[in-house]
Amino acid sequence: KQEVTQIPAALSVPEGENLVLNCSFTDSAIYNLQWFRQDPGKGLTSLLLIQSSQREQTSGRLNASLDKSSGRSTLYIAASQPGDSATYLCAVSLLYSGGGADGLTFGKGTHLIIQP
């Protein structure tokens, strides 16, 4: 059974720092990996999707990398801002045996606080 682990569970840094969030998964036979952001009491906002054939994706100050063989992904946030404070979730998907898309398996998230 796929398991996803995120380290650290919580992180507090001063504004302006570059930071890295880590995600690892046990089954390397994934179809894609997705990073989400969740604000308190809200739903999930998709940040980046990395297909299994890709090594990285970038969006603005965010860069996500994927190493399937080692079962790892990182989310790099450049020049952090207080508005980046949120919980960041990593999730992987497998192909359902029936041919459709399987659900996502989530890590428990990294709670990020950016101090002004």
Next chain:
Amino acid sequence: DVKVTQSSRYLVKRTGEKVFLECVQDMDHENMFWYRQDPGLGLRLIYFSYDVKMKEKGDIPEGYSVSREKKERFSLILESASTNQTSMYLCASSLGQSNTEAFFGQGTRLTVV
């Protein structure tokens, strides 16, 4: 932009009630999902559907059922609500192949008293 809309942000129901949580997406997505999120346990998949009238069990289907009569709508049903079903419920959809992005609704905070 893809929009996934859940019918309620907050619900309070009594033990034993039948509860319906509704989810609608407006982008003609094939796949729809229901998750619950609990502190310390993270998000867990309850049920998913990859076509109209199709449904598949996720990791924690006990105590729940689903209905997908139309492509855009996926309903989660608690047949007889219990206090251990108090949780945040999140609906999601994705296009139809495995390598596509999942979009989530805003969540429904359900409290069973």
